[in-house]
Amino acid sequence: MTRRIPRATVARLPAYLRYLDSLGPGRQTVQSSDLASASGVNAAKVRKDLSYIGAAGVRGVGYDVEELRALILRKLGLSTDLTVVLVGAGNLGSALARYKGFDNRGFHIVSVYDIDPKRVGKRIAGIEIRHLDHLEEDLRQTAADIGIIATPASEAQGVADRLTGAGIPGILNFAPTVINVPAWATVRQVDLATELQILAFYLRTRREAGATQARTQKRRPG
Amino acid sequence: MTRRIPRATVARLPAYLRYLDSLGPGRQTVQSSDLASASGVNAAKVRKDLSYIGAAGVRGVGYDVEELRALILRKLGLSTDLTVVLVGAGNLGSALARYKGFDNRGFHIVSVYDIDPKRVGKRIAGIEIRHLDHLEEDLRQTAADIGIIATPASEAQGVADRLTGAGIPGILNFAPTVINVPAWATVRQVDLATELQILAFYLRTRREAGATQARTQKRRPG
CATH class of the missing domain: 1.10.10.10 (Winged helix-like DNA-binding domain superfamily/Winged helix DNA-binding domain)
Incomplete structure (x- = not known):
């Protein structure tokens, strides 16, 4: 079409x-x-x-x-709002749950999960952190469009399996490891170092341009 | 060249x-x-x-x-390592300081700054959080290549001014606001919602392809 x-x-x-x-x-x-x-x-x-x-x-x-x-x-598929569940309420997960740029783009984080007893039950950006054990039961009652993984790398594949197992079609993975999902699902891998690498490229290019300019100026007869 | x-x-x-x-x-x-x-x-x-x-x-x-x-x-300018200072030790800043993917790509976070007395003096990923007041003095002693801004949006421009004022040529801005830097410096704006938007596009495309397939199947004489 x-x-x-x-x-x-x-x-x-x-x-x-x-x-x-x-x-x-x-x-x-x-x-x-x-x-x-x-x-x-x-x-x-x-x-x-x-x-x-x-x-x-x-x-x-x-x-x-x-x-x-x-x-x-x-x-972009954003004319209707999308619901998001977030797994992992550590530093990165907390930052994502509080990030101002999601809601006004139509992404609504509806629940946050963790397995750490020190975190479960606390609230983050107004949402209660639930134990990951409730994931499947919660998703049976209310489906979600996207699951964000913000766990340690070692947990990411297991969490992805549970998210897709519960029918979530889209996974955004912030854990620094490659994960696999069934063919009907879609995964995107976020690598926070990518932006630093692109920035480094422009810094190098400018540094070399500056060095060339300095050499050219030196060579001028004084 | x-x-x-x-x-x-x-x-x-x-x-x-x-x-x-x-x-x-x-x-x-x-x-x-x-x-x-x-x-x-x-x-x-x-x-x-x-x-x-x-x-x-x-x-x-x-x-x-x-x-x-x-x-x-x-x-990419990574054959020599680059030093990074990080401003903002909240959730996102802490997650970035602890992110495993930077060091093995040649980006070394050498110092972390904040202005919150509850954070200053604590350690994060082995680095002591220093008060932002020390920024210029520290950079006079040891220059850095890149400054990462992980502050609230309201503080980002002021921090960028201080980082470039102290001679840092590259800025990576995670705060959800556009900042300006002098012409000799380079800034990259990170928007964490971008990846969600790209994921949403592929979800919509697949959903529509699935719906078309379902309609086609329905239309088949049974």
């Missing part, structure tokens, strides 16, 4: 959405060049990305902000 | 590196198709990415694992 959208385009849609969300309420249209500088690709690539999702811009005018925003939300 | 490497290629290098790191020590060569399935692009794109960084594969044999690994590390 839908034309297949390239993975690289999908990966840029959240950045476009973030930019649209950052615009003031008075702004009615946006140009591909604005979206380009916000997302790190050129304007032609932005127009191609947006054509994949069926957005029609008007030459010289741009894209309607509200229409484009609604279209990206729909394509 | 270096050919300009496209941003999309840079963003995929960490995934290639992660895949190479996951191979056992006996593995000597790797094919572009292996790297493709690990990074979510096709093999032709992998070969193009690797040609940008100057990697030469042999047809039918592939790429030498150790050579490719060293080349990506060098291009």
Whole structure:
């Protein structure tokens, strides 16, 4: 039914959405060049990305902000809210449960699980931490769309098995280990070091450009 | 000096590196198709990415694992280790300080800062949390490459100003707000909701494919 959208385009849609969300309420249209500088690709690539999702811009005018925003939300599957269960209430899990950026993007953390008796029963961002033993029973009563794993690496596969076993189709894994899920489910692996590595690349490039410039200046006859 | 490497290629290098790191020590060569399935692009794109960084594969044999690994590390600026200071020792900051995936990728967190008297003086992952007042003095004695901001959004710009003011060229911002840095510095904004949004896209696509299949089956004469 839908034309297949390239993975690289999908990966840029959240950045476009973030930019649209950052615009003031008075702004009615946006140009591909604005979206380009916000997302790190050129304007032609932005127009191609947006054509994949069926957005029609008007030459010289741009894209309607509200229409484009609604279209990206729909394509990302966010036009209806998604419910999330979070497993692991350590530092990272607690940070994720309290993260302000999820709710206003339509992701609602409905329950938090842990196995540590010191954590179970406490509240985090208003949600009571339940023992992981209740997971299957809770999910039988209220299904969820996504399970976030924020456990130690050693526990991640076991937790993934239980989440998919209870019918959750999407897993976001923050534990630093690769996990496997059944073919009908989808898993994404988050690696917090990735962003540091990309930053390091730009630092190196700039350092080398600076060094070249310094050498060039030295070589000038004084 | 270096050919300009496209941003999309840079963003995929960490995934290639992660895949190479996951191979056992006996593995000597790797094919572009292996790297493709690990990074979510096709093999032709992998070969193009690797040609940008100057990697030469042999047809039918592939790429030498150790050579490719060293080349990506060098291009990412990771062949020499980078020092990192972390500001904000709340849940997210603590999780980052304890994250196992940084050290073995050449990122060394050398100091952690906070302003909360309940946190200052405690240790986290073996590092004493220092009051932010010491930041400039510490950096005069030992320079750092990267500053990670894990503060509330309201504090992020002020912290970024102090980090760049003390000469740190690279900023990784986890606070959910856009910050500005001087032109000579580089900032990357991490948005933890991005991965959830990408996951949501694939869930929606699969749900729609499933619904189409179900409708098609229903329509079959029974």
